[in-house]
Amino acid sequence: MTISAITLGVRDLERSLRFYRDGLGLAFPGIIGTEFVADAEHPGGATAMLSLGNGLILSLYGRDDLARDAGLTPDRVSGSGVSLGWFVDARDTVDELLERAAAAGGSVVRAPLERPWGIYAGYFADPDGHLWEVVYFLPGSAPG
Known part of the structure; x- marks a missing residue:
C-alpha cells in the first residue's frame, strides 16, 4: 500500500x-x-x-x-487522534520548524528534547489542533 x-x-x-x-x-x-x-x-x-x-x-x-x-x-x-511525523536532517531544523509553526499561528505542544531511543524531537499543533512531531534521528539511530 x-x-x-x-x-x-x-x-x-x-x-x-x-x-x-x-x-x-x-x-x-x-x-x-x-x-x-x-x-x-x-x-x-x-x-x-x-x-x-x-x-x-x-x-x-x-x-x-x-x-x-x-x-x-x-x-x-476534528482535533488530533494521531500525530504526523516530519523527519528532518538536522537537529537545528527541529527547533526552527517549531519556532516557525508558533510564529505562523500554531502552538508548540512539547519543546524538543532528546529521547533515550535516539531521537531529538518536539511537537507542534496547527491552528486546528492537528498534531505534528518534528524528528531528528541522532547519529546511528535512523530507521531502516
Missing part, C-alpha cells in the same frame, strides 16, 4: 493554507475545486493541496465538507 494523500479537515481553508504555505514553507500548486459549491446534499470541493515530497500530498479540506463527504458529523473529523 502507498499512501498518496493525507487530508486534514480545517475550519478555515485560507488560514490553514497561510499556516502551511507561508508559515512552514510547503510547496503549494493551488486551490482546486472552487467551482463545486456546497449545497444541502453535496459537500463543496475547494481543497488546497501541498506537496510533502516523494509524491505525498497534504490536502487541506473544509471540516464540514470533509464530514459531509465521508457521511460523518463534523466532530468526527
Whole structure:
C-alpha cells in the first residue's frame, strides 16, 4: 500500500493554507475545486493541496465538507487522534520548524528534547489542533 494523500479537515481553508504555505514553507500548486459549491446534499470541493515530497500530498479540506463527504458529523473529523511525523536532517531544523509553526499561528505542544531511543524531537499543533512531531534521528539511530 502507498499512501498518496493525507487530508486534514480545517475550519478555515485560507488560514490553514497561510499556516502551511507561508508559515512552514510547503510547496503549494493551488486551490482546486472552487467551482463545486456546497449545497444541502453535496459537500463543496475547494481543497488546497501541498506537496510533502516523494509524491505525498497534504490536502487541506473544509471540516464540514470533509464530514459531509465521508457521511460523518463534523466532530468526527476534528482535533488530533494521531500525530504526523516530519523527519528532518538536522537537529537545528527541529527547533526552527517549531519556532516557525508558533510564529505562523500554531502552538508548540512539547519543546524538543532528546529521547533515550535516539531521537531529538518536539511537537507542534496547527491552528486546528492537528498534531505534528518534528524528528531528528541522532547519529546511528535512523530507521531502516
